[in-house]
Structure formats: C-alpha cells, structure tokens
Amino acid sequence: MTITFAESLLSAEDEATLSRSIEAGLLARHALEGARRPPGASDEELRALRLRGEAAFRRLVAANLRLVVMVTGPVARRTGLDHDELLQEGALGLLEAARRYDHTRGARFATFALPWIRMRVGQQALTRCGWVELPAGRARRWVRVQATWDTLSASLGRRPSTDEVARETGLPVGQVRELVQYRPPRGLGHDEMFVGHATAGPEAAAVSQLALARLLRALPRQERAILARLYGLAPHPVCSYAEVAAELGISESTVRRRERAALARLRELAAGADLAA
Template sequence: MTVSASTAPPQDEAPAPAPDRAQTSATTSTHPRGPAPAAAARKRRGADTRALTQVLFAQLKGLEPGTPEHHRVRGALIEANLPLVRYAAARFRSRNEPMEDVVQVGTIGLINAIDRFDPDRGVQFPTFAMPTVVGEIKRYFRDNVRTVHVPRRLHELWVQVNSATEDLTTAYGRSPTTSEIAERLRITEEEVLSCIEAGRSYHATSLEAAQEGDGLPGLLDRLGYEDPALDGVEHRDLVRHLLVQLPEREQRILLLRYYSNLTQSQISAELGVSQMHVSRLLARSFARLRSANRIDA
C-alpha cells in the first residue's frame, strides 16, 4: 500500500513525550474557560472601563456643552458605563418587571450622574453613580409600577420595616411580631400593619387567575354570589316600617296570616273572634298599609 508523503511521519522523528501530571494540571487550571481566568478577565474589563471613563471625563471637561464633540464624548461615557446600569438593574429581578424597562430607567440615572460628576473631587465614578442609578430605579417602582399608589412617607417607612424585620429575624431566629417591630422603630403597631399592607400593592392579582400551589380555583370562583334576596331588602324594610303603625292586634293578625301561614279560621280560633271579623281587620290593615306606602305615593 502506498502512503502519501504529506501524511506519512518522517522516519527520523521521535514520538512526542507524554505530558506529566503536573504539566497537565497546570494546563487545566489555566484553561480559558476555567473560573480563575474568567474572574481575571472581568477584573481587567472593569479596570479598562474605569481607565476609559477617567480619560473621557478629562476630555469632557475641556469641551463646550452642546457641541458635537461634547455629545460624542458624553455618549461614549454612557455606553462605557452601561454594565454598571445592568448590574444595578439585576438587583430588581424579583419585581417581575421587564428588565429592559428597568435598564432604561437606570440609564436615565446614569446620564444624570455623568452630568453632575466632578472628576476633581477624587471619587471614582462608579461609587458616585451607583446611588443615583439605584435611586432612579426605586423612584420608578414607587411612582409607576405600583397598582395602588402609596404615599411616599408610608413607602419609606415600609423600607425601614423590612430592614427591621430582617434584623430581628436574625437576632431571634424567628419571624418578629408586629409589636417587636413597632418597638424597634418606635412607631405604632397600626403603622407597621399599614406598611406591610403597602408592600403588597406592587401588583394586583386577577380574580380569574388560578391559585398557585394549592390547586384551588380562582378568586372569582370563591367569592360570594349575588343573593337574590337583596332585591327584597327595601320592601322588607318598608313593611317593617308600616307594620309598627298598625294597632297591636292587627299586627298580630298579619303575622299569623303571612308569617305563620295560618288560615282565617285558624286565626279566629287563636284570637277568639269570628272569621268575618278577621277578614274585615285584614282588609282594613291592607287599606292602611297602601295609604302609607311611600313607594306607591
């Protein structure tokens, strides 16, 4: 069989020695996909971003606001620091709000921080910008996301209640009571309960949504139904009002006739009067009730 010269190994070439275990371990630990190189790469990117930010701010300081060059450098600063916005927005993933909206709001805070930053004060820009970005996102959730608008004082107190709850849970090893939270913050228990209720107002639950986990039907299926007797509430109140205007004996006759379902003969035997007299008393009572009926009037 003929072997091509391009594929046949040279006769005088010795086989390569197998790598030892130490060399293999070192190669594996420095693999580009390993955790250590990834962390080092993130640190390098962070350092490069900080260095670029310092250079851009130095350029921005010498430019006239409103000029094309000023806009270009300012845009480069925004783009370079967008990872900072995404990092801050990731803290709000549990709010079930689209992350693109949160990043947009955080970018507004980033722009405000860039416009207010003074590099001569000796503060790193991320340290200065982070509170502004987070504050803008929190303001967005406070003013736009809540289904029920909560007063600002109550919202700020709600943040304190949450912090106190976490601290007391760590200290006691259990969930604190309302009185313990109130004592910690030196507020009333009613204010604590109001804050807890305010914290539930971010999203409204649909009445038709099925309950998760318990296998029960939606809230709409478990709510009370319309009572058909509600239509007669006004009439019952009117009858009660009119009955008290009748003499006691006529009231008793009406009750025996229409509430106890007795016949006129049974009523006559009950009261010791004739059936004809019972009939006349019923007719007279009806006439009085009709004349006093304010609905018919």
C-alpha cells in the first residue's frame, strides 16, 4: 500500500474550521434523515451542508495520513509484521479519531489522533505477536484503556480519573482500574513498545513526560524548537524539515544538523541522569 501526502499540514485554525464543518454536516444529514430540522432550512441547503461536512472530513483525514505512517513504520520494522496490514489498522484509528475530534477542548488533532492510531496498530501487533501475557480479548481492552488514557490526557490537559476512562471506554470501573495497573513483561524486541505510553502505564508515562520536559529544557532554544516541531511535541503538530526551516527562518540542512546535535545531546543527558527510556 502506498500513501501519498497530497494535503498540506493543517493549522489549528484549519482544524477548527474543518471540525465545525464536519459537525454542521452531521446535523444536516440527521435533519435530512428525518430528525428535527432547523427552522427555515431547505433540503438544498441541508444537502450542501452535508456535502461540505463530508469534504471537510476527507480533508482532515488526508492531511493527517502521515501520522499513520509515522506510527506503523517503526512497528513494522520492530515486529516484522506486514506494513500494509498495519497501515490499514492505523487508518481505521485515524478515521475513528476524526469522527470523535472536538476542537473546542483545545487539543490539536495530531495530539488527539495518535493514541487512536496507536491503539489500532497495537491491537494488531498484540494479536499477531502476543507480547502481552493476557488473553487476546483482555489484551485488546488493555490497549484500548491505555490509548483512551492518552487521549483524555491530551484533551483535558491533565491526568484523567479512572471513572473518566471507564465512561469513555464503556468498561466497568473495576476492570479499568485493573487494566491501568497491569504491567506487561518487557521482552527482547519489544522494549520501548509503540502503543502510546501503554508499556509503562499511566503513572510511568507521566514520569517519562516530566523527564523529557526536563531534558528538553536543557537544550538551546532553537534545538528545542526544532525537536518539538519535527516530533509533534505538544502543542506543535508533526512538521516536515521544510516546514520547520520555513517557520524558523533557517535552511533544511541546518534543521537536520541541529536535530542530530540535539538528539545526541539528549542521549548524553538522559544517560547521565539515568532517565533513558
């Protein structure tokens, strides 16, 4: 499967505009299907809104397909699973995220969508590789809980409660609590697994995020800005080298050189602080 990136990256304003169009299109579709319709709205106007919403949905998805590739590429290399199968699963996660996205909560779409993509890809890897020592159904629920925890953390700007995760997943609170606390074995080849922060659990994820923030603060400002944009660290979306270069007013070769320097510095800092993941 070949994925092309015909759509350019979206700004926060673009995402908000598309989200509003998608919502209006859904309301128009429901009205056309017999639900209560807005006073004075004609069928022609409602059909136009529906079509505009469908086009906005397609654009939101197309502009973020690079997220699917970003998640599935490393997983395919680490596990040996078929990349096309992983791309299909990741695309399903992206579609689900696009259906659920609410720009009014303040999170950028990439931040919101990545846990959903990782959840679908992670479930496929769990099924095929069996690296979590749980029955298949319970392992899938574990990935779902961890991904939901990540999604809520991004949208709420804080750690979600067990009750909030349970409401979002539809699972019993007691089961969610057990799944949140579960720690899978870390075998060779599955270290630093890819399902968001799932392998370490929510508490360790929060520690890792704090550790990363401390390490990033030790970098020169420009190196920190480059990494944040290249790797989609909140609040920035994932950007290409060309986009980072244009935004920061430097050349692409400078971006690449300073990225390498920043990563080397981070590895040294992490090793020195005994915080390497």
